[in-house]
Amino acid sequence: MLDELYSVAGSAFAVGNIAWILFGVTLGYLVGALPGLGKGTATAVAIPLTFYLEPLSAIAFLVGISKGSTAGSAVSAILLNTPGEPSSTPTAMAGYPLARAGKAQKALKMGLFASVLGDLFSTVVLILVAQELAEYALGIGPVELTAILAFSMVFIAGLSGRSMIKGLIAGLFGILISCMGLEIETGSPRLTFGLIELYDGLPLIPVAIGMLALSEMMIQIGQRQRLADEADLLKGSSKREDQIVTLADWKNCIRPIVRGSLIGTVVGILPGLGASVGSFLSYGAERRASGRGADFEESGAIEGVAAAESADNAVVPASLVPLFAIGIPGSVIAAILIGAFTIQGITPGPLLFLENKDLILGVYVSMLAASVMLLFIGYFGQNMFARIVRISPALIMPIVVFLCCIGAYLQGGGTFGIGVMIVFGIIGFFSKKYDFSFVTFLIGFVIGPSFELSLRQSLGLVTDLPELLDHPVAIVFAVLAVVGVWRLTVLQRKQMAEMAKAETN
Amino acid sequence: MPKSDLYAGIGLMAFGLITLFVLIPTQTSDGGDASISPALLPQICAVCITGLAVLLTLQAAGKLKRGKAAGQAVPKAEWISSVAVIVAVGVAVLQFKYVNPAVAAGLLILGLMLFMGERRIYFLIGIPAFLLIGAWLLFYEVLGTAIG
Numbered sequence: 001m002l003d004e005l006y007s008v009a010g011s012a013f014a015v016g017n018i019a020w021i022l023f024g025v026t027l028g029y030l031v032g033a034l035p036g037l038g039k040g041t042a043t044a045v046a047i048p049l050t051f052y053l054e055p056l057s058a059i060a061f062l063v064g065i066s067k068g069s070t071a072g073s074a075v076s077a078i079l080l081n082t083p084g085e086p087s088s089t090p091t092a093m094a095g096y097p098l099a100r101a102g103k104a105q106k107a108l109k110m111g112l113f114a115s116v117l118g119d120l121f122s123t124v125v126l127i128l129v130a131q132e133l134a135e136y137a138l139g140i141g142p143v144e145l146t147a148i149l150a151f152s153m154v155f156i157a158g159l160s161g162r163s164m165i166k167g168l169i170a171g172l173f174g175i176l177i178s179c180m181g182l183e184i185e186t187g188s189p190r191l192t193f194g195l196i197e198l199y200d201g202l203p204l205i206p207v208a209i210g211m212l213a214l215s216e217m218m219i220q221i222g223q224r225q226r227l228a229d230e231a232d233l234l235k236g237s238s239k240r241e242d243q244i245v246t247l248a249d250w251k252n253c254i255r256p257i258v259r260g261s262l263i264g265t266v267v268g269i270l271p272g273l274g275a276s277v278g279s280f281l282s283y284g285a286e287r288r289a290s291g292r293g294a295d296f297e298e299s300g301a302i303e304g305v306a307a308a309e310s311a312d313n314a315v316v317p318a319s320l321v322p323l324f325a326i327g328i329p330g331s332v333i334a335a336i337l338i339g340a341f342t343i344q345g346i347t348p349g350p351l352l353f354l355e356n357k358d359l360i361l362g363v364y365v366s367m368l369a370a371s372v373m374l375l376f377i378g379y380f381g382q383n384m385f386a387r388i389v390r391i392s393p394a395l396i397m398p399i400v401v402f403l404c405c406i407g408a409y410l411q412g413g414g415t416f417g418i419g420v421m422i423v424f425g426i427i428g429f430f431s432k433k434y435d436f437s438f439v440t441f442l443i444g445f446v447i448g449p450s451f452e453l454s455l456r457q458s459l460g461l462v463t464d465l466p467e468l469l470d471h472p473v474a475i476v477f478a479v480l481a482v483v484g485v486w487r488l489t490v491l492q493r494k495q496m497a498e499m500a501k502a503e504t505n
Numbered sequence: 506m507p508k509s510d511l512y513a514g515i516g517l518m519a520f521g522l523i524t525l526f527v528l529i530p531t532q533t534s535d536g537g538d539a540s541i542s543p544a545l546l547p548q549i550c551a552v553c554i555t556g557l558a559v560l561l562t563l564q565a566a567g568k569l570k571r572g573k574a575a576g577q578a579v580p581k582a583e584w585i586s587s588v589a590v591i592v593a594v595g596v597a598v599l600q601f602k603y604v605n606p607a608v609a610a611g612l613l614i615l616g617l618m619l620f621m622g623e624r625r626i627y628f629l630i631g632i633p634a635f636l637l638i639g640a641w642l643l644f645y646e647v648l649g650t651a652i653g
Contacts, residue, residue, distance in 0.1 A: 169557045176550035183543035188534040190543050218590045222583030224621055398617035415598050429587055433579045434513050452546045
């Protein structure tokens with residue numbers, strides 16, 4: 001593998017490519033640091049730019065943005081108690097009390113180191129695992145693929161929200177919406193309402209921008225006063241030990257970082273779990289291990305920051321494993337990357353390693369380079385990013401809405417794309433407010449065409465139920481899907497009951 | 506939020522039934538010689554959505570009956586901001602079509618800044634101007650792709 005990576009290092013380290021990664025990481029860090037903006041928004045808005053880039057630079061740029069914004073979201077979490085996205089909430093819980101005690105610099109530095117280590121570890125796992133998995137995936141037929149996709153949808157629906165029913169509705173709605181356009185077998189229009197613009201189906205990028213970015217802006221603009229107020233509560237400190245990461249801090253944090261990186265990587269590989277599950281699991285494990293109880297949040301804990309950030313950042317590269325190996329997007333970022341691959345005429349999945357091996361190896365090298373750049377940009381730009389979080393939301397959010405419109409216009413066939421963005425912005429707003437997982441919707445929308453194709457092929461291959469016995473892998477996944485619905489529903493009910501109990505107490 | 510779940514369940518039930526009995530029959534061909542009807546997958550989705558919406562409604566109604574709290578899911582400020590964003594983008598699209606792309610973009614940014622309480626004149630002029638010049642440089646000069 002090392003020889004293969006070395007062979008593509010020339011193209012990955014070309015000045016143009018490095019410049020795009022650097023730009024991506026910086027932009028991502030900047031957007032991530034801004035309160036209320038997360039990696040989904042950053043990546044979705046940036047996609048239209050990649051239309052004009054070489055495939056390697058395009059993917060590397062977007063991966064740079066997602067890595068940068070994941071790490072950058074710790075800045076607003078620690079300084080303003082306003083996580084850029086839900087996965088940074090544990091960072092805010094452990095880091096904001098430190099910032100109020102004058103130890104913001106220390107918390108930010110440890111958050112950055114943990115982010116880079118988690119990200120680097122997960123990238124190495126991606127490099128080692130994805131190709132091996134893809135070789136197995138090449139032997140998968142349509143019947144097995146249908147069962148795997150159905151299982152993935154159930155898994156994602158059950159884990160990305162609080163309600164299995166709502167998750168399944170969101171996923172099915174995504175698949176239903178993906179049916180719009182010319183039907184694959186007969187070529188006849190389906191659910192197009194006479195609109196020629198819909199013959200190719202709904203464009204992914206305006207849908208993603210609407211669901212992720214515009215809906216988020218609608219919510220955040222309504223919360224602008226709270227965002228502005230948080231910045232006034234910070235305290236400074238002149239003590240040097242409050243501003244640096246000491247050897248004692250490293251001794252305390254190395255175990256949570258290792259544990260967090262492992263948790264984040266495993267969570268990332270499993271489709272649908274997402275960064276929030278990773279960071280909360282890792283934070284919870286460290287909180288229990290510390291034995292400090294409620295003091296962990298009251299006084300703040302640098303170990304908590306390290307645990308949450310390492311897991312949060314480990315999820316992003318690991319979530320590309322199912323995308324590269326099987327073609328299933330396991331996260332929002334992976335779903336958006338499918339749009340970028342499609343723009344470049346590339347289909348993610350096991351054939352990627354046969355048809356575009358140099359590209360994928362180049363992406364690996366670029367990801368490693370992005371991890372190193374993340375360290376430098378985060379470390380040397382820390383003071384600048386700390387100032388940026390104090391910029392008034394009234395200046396930032398109109399700019400983001402403007403960029404959303406440009407992105408939807410360029411990738412959605414003109415003003416039609418903006419119309420699509422508005423419609424899905426409204427749907428995204430309600431799905432976020434009423435807890436219908438927009439992640440499941442987007443993944444359903446992205447895998448819908450593959451699911452339909454494999455379902456049709458399966459129905460042609462399996463005409464009688466006993467013929468299913470020739471496909472044991474499909475049976476296993478079908479059973480797992482049914483068991484998954486049952487187990488995940490039970491689990492969610494337990495969690496809801498515990499939450500209700502905690503609220504009563 | 507059982508009350509909002511109840512409304513969502515009823516709304517989704519209606520959506521599922523309309524899709525199943527009105528939209529799919531009128532908007533999908535019978536497929537002619539196709540081995541599998543083009544309506545198959547949309548029908549599966551619509552049936553499942555309707556079934557799940559019934560479950561959601563029953564679950565929410567059960568919770569309401571047991572007297573579980575029904576808090577307000579969306580604060581008023583977020584309703585207002587959502588309408589403002591939609592109106593601003595909608596008006597910008599109309600201006601884009603019937604007036605001029607630069608005017609549409611400039612007023613979109615300016616309108617949202619004013620809505621969010623920004624009153625400093627140098628920002629109100631500077632930010633839209635900076636973004637418009639930046640977009641023009643990027644799309645017209647660097648990438649060579651005209652907008653509008």
